[in-house]
Amino acid sequence: MTSAHKNKGPEKKSSAHAKGEEKIRETGVTGMAALPEILTVHAGMQTSNGVTNTTAGGGLMPIERAPRSQSGVTRDYIAKQTPTTSIVNLMASLPGVVAAKTDPLGMAPGDTMTMRGLTQAQIGFLFEGAPEADPINYGVSTSTIVDSENLGSMTVSQGSPDLDAPLINAAGGQIAAFEINPSHKMGGFTDFMGGTHSANKQFIRFNTGDIGNSGIRGFVSFSHTASNNSRGPGNQHRYHVDSKWVKEWGDGNSVKAIFAYTRQFNIGGGLAPTLSQWHQYGYSYNTTGQYSFGDPTYYRLSKQENNMVNVIVPMHFRLSRELELNATPYFIQQFGPAWGGEAIPVSGGYFGNVQYGTEGSPYPALSNLPYQQNGSVMTMLKDPWNQKIGSINTSLKWTHGHNTLTFGWWYSYAAHTERYQYNLIDYNGNTVKGYGLSPIRFPNSAILSGDNLNFWQQQNALYLADTIKLLHDKLELSAGFKAAMVSRSGTNDVPGAEPWKNSKNYFEPLPQFYATYHFDPHNQIYLNGTTSFRAPVSTEAYVPDYDPNAGLISAAGNMKPEYTISEEIGFRHTGFWNLSVSAFNLNITNHNISSSGYIPGSTQVVALPINAGGQTSRGFQAEFGLRPWHHISPYLSGQYLHSTMDNNFSVAGDLLPTKGKMAVGSPKFTGAIGLQYDDGRFFGNFNMRYTDSQYTTFMNDESIPSYITSDLTIGYRMMSIGPAQHPQIQLNLTNIGDNHYLAMAGSTTANAVTTRGLYGTSIAGSSPIYLVGAPFGAYVSVSTGF
Template sequence: MKAFKHSGIYLSVMSALWPGVLMAEEGTDVGTINVQGQVLGGGMMVQDDSAKARSTVTKDALDKMPAAGNAIDKLKYTPGLNVNSNDASGLSGVDYSMRGMNSDQIGLSMDGIPINDSGNYNVYPNLLGDAENLQEIFVTQGASEVDGPHIGSSGGNIGLVTRRPAKEFGGFVKQTLGSNNLSKTFARLETGEYNGFSNWLSYSHTEAKKWRGEGRQYSDKFEMNSLYEDGNGNSSNLVMKYNRQDNTNYNTVSKAQFDEEGRDYDYSSTPQYNSNGQLTKYYKLHRNPFENFTLSFTQKLQLRDNLALTLQPYYYWGNGGSFSGQSASVLSSTSDKAGQYDLSNLTSNTYYRPSWTQTWRPGVTTRLKWDINEEHSLDIGYWYERARQLQTQPFISINPDGNPSQLWGKPGSGNQVQDANGRTVQGRNQYTVTPAQKIWLQDTWFVSPDWTLVAGLAYQHVERIGENRGSLYNAPENRRASYHEFLPNFSASYKVNQQNQLFYNLTRNMRTPPNYVLYNVGDSISTKPELSWNHELGWRFQQDQMLFSATLFYMRYSDRQVSTTNADGDYEMMNIGNVENKGLELELSGLLPHNFNYYASYTYTDSRQKDDLVTNGGKPLPTSGKDVTNVPNNLLNLTLGYDDGLYYGSISSKYVGAFYGDLTNDEKIGGRTVFDLAAGVHLPVDKKIVKSAALRFGISNLFDKAYLTSVRSTTFNAAPYDGVRASTPYYNVGEERTFSVSLEATF
């Protein structure tokens, strides 16, 4: 097997099997920044031999993007992805789609641990950490990893790789200022290496005004990474990240509101009341306080020359919530619909009612890699997680100035309304336990120096154990559901010559229904898991001066899950049947004379519903053959850059095609083209103290384009159909032109 240890085939297979682990091992120290001249496409594309579509954004590219953006913001030019954030602070909401899949259908991991919410699979910016502490971000657009720790992924994966500690003592500081009073202060201290131990510790504070409406965003982050290497292939790596935020939400808009009032429409800056006396659409109520902590420990043991074991326990804790209603909630002596409370002590009043969630999420992944002989390498693994979520909706009094008397809605905190018996009144009170496990076996067969075949099989089993503890609207009830599936995968890679590679892969994925199927009305608990088959056929052409890849993809998934509301306004899960996604991805990067470089990516996606939808009332809707909502057919990214080792600059354009807001395709949002500008200079420094320094500048939405970015709330039909009432889709709004400037130094 030693003959294959450092071959291209070996590295390609390792990259395909353990991308996060391999990249963490092979990543170079960046505690000191040494200018080496330009790289292909400014670091937006790297050479890759894996048997699947895969894109990587390197540290060089991350550094040159707007300084306050979060990790997902950095993927805005990646093929297959349509990324949109509420603002440039990196703290507010972020949404994205990939090959016709929404963000809650795509796996997201950080150093091998899952980041998607364990209940509804959403992704929140506060979970992503500081981008300054990332070594790289990789995307597998269609083929999921066999060892991926996900229960909500229909296909594909985004992986964040934390930078390794530097070998020398030092530090890094960065100050960013920008539009809308944006300010981010970041500092990292490196201890250097001592007897195999090396560490870094970082802190950041970010704040900004909302770019539309009133309100501010605040965030404090503490992160650390400790690494021990014994020089014999054994290592221990501990990564911890903590975030605490206090954000004010943005309001969504309908197409009609956007056309009439423009992109500045948001919550009111002054108190206003509806006909029922409720404080409505007031920005001081629409808050999103949250804190979270993640810990991962990776222990690698080289048991024999051909046998390696990796143990990775992890833990996630989250505590926070958001007020999402348009109006303050009314509570009176007659509000109890389920007979759970004695409200005789109450008079009619209005309250701040946040949807509060506490999460406790321990898990562990175990991997064993056995290089049997020169032809075969076997991977065996087991993943287990036991997530717990407590989801409540307390009623909190509102001060005369419109501020909640208590912002944090954690159970047991002050100012929460209690009934005559001293019980805290809840609009929702649910406790969910989700044990999940996966076991897998995968064989890599090095058929020849040019041919590599990989075949594997995973078995995944997930339970949802729900305890509805009783609320204003629901009596106590326990529910339980389980889901399990065998998930095979296969890939083949053929190296035609040094420049050309062909590959094909096929993967099976299961997306477990979200936790709220246990509590929705109707028969949501019988919702089947969403299953998908993902096919990819690709070609890569790679030279020192140019990289090119082309991938055809086809994904068919059954029992597509959509959350909706019934005639009474209660949430319910619906199965809209079969959906097909197919298309083409192209990616090109290279160098030009006189220190110029270029990068381009194009994605065509055809995402079609295959069945007509039948509403809860038994009424049919003409959805067969219609586009899936929020999926533009065309995405095109073009970047022209310059980098002479001292100065750099780039101008990028992103075209996003039109998309629909409803399943019957009655409401269409037009396409848009947005331009961004980035520039910077590496400053002369005294190497004795400051090892490197840079001044960076960026402008987003250079020509101040006004547009709607994506669908926030999908509806079945935006026009009436034979007794089926129309409902209005709502959208996120693209940010106005913004700028940022940052000064950084490495010591």
Template structure:
């Protein structure tokens, strides 16, 4: 979400300082409205140190927002965003590493480490995560008649960057293993090993991704009194390049460039050497129709039907280990939805909804060679919700029962080479309850609390293959990985117009890192605190100003926050163990102070 430009000229500035040498400066300038056109421009700069491990974080962002009101319901809103970061990567830990070494442990060494061949093999400076994104959206609304409106929303997304671990990669005359490159221009491994340098023959090899995603959404809304119809069409043609160039190292062990544009190793024929070189084109489209029927003042029925088609055209350009190849796959589904709402009285409402959804496999299934991955099925689900909402002036309560039937449930993991891979977990049924309760209390206090119970039960045993041998894992009846059964949140707040404060906590129960439920991380409760003062100001210059204090993880809880890499089995079955799941490390106590003002 982004705020609409104001009709008045003005400015907003905010300065944040905090833990780990964090500094963030933000400024937004509103031009005001002229002949129906209003705009704002914002810029921000953030920098700081890594809270664990060596390295730093830096990010810059520029955003432009223009809103034009031509009158009579005809509007146009243009939003342009550019973001650039140049950060070191955080390592993720196994449960064993976390328990043995603590949350500050970082397997990415602060100083270069050298292997038995005398070459650098691991260093935090090789764990880079630079990324750039640009997003442009033009949201246009046209009122064609009193009861007919058209929305046309073209958009464009561009992303460019990489993420990689701390290891260096060897490249020499003998590195071409069934691939397409002539490495005769490089010395042999023995020559590199004998030259006395720790940085020759080893390289920074980022997993680089560039993405171009132009698309358009068109919606026609037709009001026929008791019926409100919507017809829509969405089209997108995404292109994605995934490469692994080799970048030389400085004598210090740092890469000569973290943005690999023209500084990569080439072979004897002048071709850029790649550990991976894939280009995927993904045209996707969706067409739908929906009717909202206001049966009477108390009953509303919504029914719709969508058809979604996604095609992936993959070109493997060849690499050090692969020959060129083209592969493609298509996915199609009808996606119906229906909803019913009943207004019992002014404060109480009952509702039910049913929808079908589809999630297609990641594009790397086109290129994986094992187990016929190209024919991986899309994940589909039927989602049921039955609930009650109560609303009055001082209190809101909501209770929702949900039941979700997943087929070909996808879970993202990594294979033995560290490459991302999808696991098809078969059928999974999620059932549970969501409760929310919020409202106002006397003397300027307010409150919010929520509870969620989720039973995510796998319906099938999972078959995996080890050295060509099929192994059936006992996953049926087990809780799905990375889904906690219980989550509870509560918050108390205060705001008297001069001072405000919030204090709250969130409890998350244990969750499993593998599908066989052999390994779990314990539950945790994390508390946060916020406070602030609305400063007295001279209204002629400053409209308002606020001084804020935020403390996340107030009691400095040490915990693992979720699964980063899910495994099929952390225990051993028939001699096979998929490995240890990796987890996201929960952030330590973080304090930030900010001063903001509107001019």
């Protein structure tokens, strides 16, 4: 093992670097995202899990050259976190990011984030160049994408997406994650973890190494993770497979093939409380361990299954000295189902928009069902959703002298099906099988449902970008234009749905401009002006949802697409000490808020899209980090945000006076402190984060208080022992103060307190629901290469 004591002080420079420090090369990404990178050589260390101890800020501040606000995370940080941590939680210390960690392991479906006050559904998410978010609802379950042992790096752009990125929802920036590349040497890596709440993980990866002289190498890995829920009864399991293959030849030609499969189960656990429920019950507001008739909170009735298949094939071809072709075809399948408990009426309930069991109804009462009590039966609501996406993103880049021209096309097709079903539950809380009752049907064999959905989406985007370098490559100017075209069509085939079918087409012009000046290889200023848009969020924006108890629960609205214009100016210094500061302005029209709520009398959540009108966000962010110095790497980040609503909100035929109110989910101050120690044998990592209070209603009459969380890592690396290469033991402590807190709003409402509108209407209040922060967790992991 090479000790980290070789990595003292300022960077060691190669002779090539010493002869021409201002020479900068472009790497990694085509088009507007191409980032110049200094050619440097750092003395590091050899470990089995990819830690080199060369990244500033303990792995939270890699060198960035993009002409925009941009942060990153490398293996130096990733490998020292809990082996089960999600991508969302790995970004929690970066400026502008607020991560809602609802599960100590990072496996819970509720883990989500905001960035500069915009939700995860407004942030583009790329994995190896493919968008991982649901292209209709924009949700992404980051725990299903990749094992943290295989995650190589992440780049977080807080303000704007790449022009050539295959995204239509990136109003608030983008996140790009990359898997590690297969080793040139045959071998592997294994990791075993255990901890609180009976948590355990087993991971193994095998590298083929270079296969003869074929230029091909690859790896395959498998993992299993399980634990009891940290809140309430129940448990969670995850099975995951990663595989990556690389073929390289000639002058920069490459083809990569990435495959991933996930099957994840979450049973029971904590519910999302209102503020009054949180004050009354705290962490004990959960599903129940004992069944009683009519109680939908019995934990065995609340389940979620997330399955994902990922196939991504990034290809890069150098056609000539000046011409390059990039193509990334990908296929993504995501499917459920999800379950929730609900008692439904035998007669007088709704099948779509039609009541059953009433005089003149074409659907008779469900009087043949057993296990009735007081005119109701207990059911498990099942939502077996399935979505398939096939796409390709291609670009051609021509570089001539100091000018680079990029032209590209992105095409995507998505199909989504979803059909609520109701399975009968007996008096002991078990699903009733047989009798033709699973799912519950009417005598004409029609399945009782509130949502029988078929949805299609086609996307086309053409983009053109031009970059020119002047003044000995110190000044770089880039301009680009994307024409995004989206076509959507959806049906809800339950009786009486209005509308039962809806189709929309969108065309949005998206110009971008960047300028950056490099004073020298270590100092850079930049400014940019960018645009982005997001088609209306969720299928509920097009066709309605129904429920047997409530009838209509989500009416289709004529929502307009969200459009964003943003500007930034910033300065960046890189070297032994690293500093990045930027100021930003963001204007949104037709702000689509992805709210949600429980179906009345159920534990199943339904989307409730809201058009909140215009929003203006201004602020500044900064981060500072040192490269390892005497084995220590500190990191600091912070953001100030002032975000306000630009319009009064229309509700109940009246207007609420929301103009000038603070935007929901926009904490004024956020910050993080990190400190890492690593001498090659002993290592440790400490991170503390502060999140200011956040309003959760448009009227600013309800909020969650500020909170602080902190995590600690302690570990020891050993010398290689036989085939075991650099084995290590690591202890991770999360939320070490066991702070009980509300992490983020789970929904948004107009007002929590009854308020009189501008025209005199009394508008009843409705409290949002909240995501509860994860409690303390302790985990020990043992890993080694072989």
